[in-house]
């Protein structure tokens with residue numbers, strides 16, 4: 001069967017298409033990148049998004065999020081991110097929903113639910129014990145973002161007593177460095193301590 005192609009249209013393989021779109025948006029995010037209009041970038045990405053595979057969507061989303069992060073706070077000598085509000089809206093609209101999980105998310109020690117939990121790292125998922133801030137680090141003050149200043153390091157970290165944020169996906173946990181941003185936000189938004 002022959003598919004008619006309109007004049008000026010070209011045909012690319014799905015893989016190449018994803019790469020082209022990714023390259024185009026990476027270029028558009030660079031300071032002094034090619035001059036596309038805001039409307040064109042916005043409309044085209046939303047139109048193409050469902051046709052992109054998951055890997056490609058993640059790459060583009062990551063590039064946009066990094067560009068927004070680098071833009072904050074504005075630095076002298078640095079070109080501000082153009083169309084920033086549009087990029088932020090794209091992230092909000094197109095980013096996948098938080099990963100579903102089946103783990104019972106409660107502290108193994110005091111059974112509290114709906115608070116941030118930490119897990120040991122380098123432990124098989126089956127043996128992981130989840131702990132809340134109160135049980136894991138009694139007497140320490142962990143802030144509402146799940147960070148505290150470890151005196152032995154002297155800087156703010158979300159690692160607590162050798163444990164890392166427990167961010168579930170399916171029946172296991174994301175590796176510390178590979179958590180998608182929407183899942184990090186879910187964890188950060190959980191209260192650190194149960195309101196009494």
Ligand SMILES: [Zn+2]
Pocket residue numbers: 107108109110111112131132133134135136
């Ligand atoms: Zn607890």
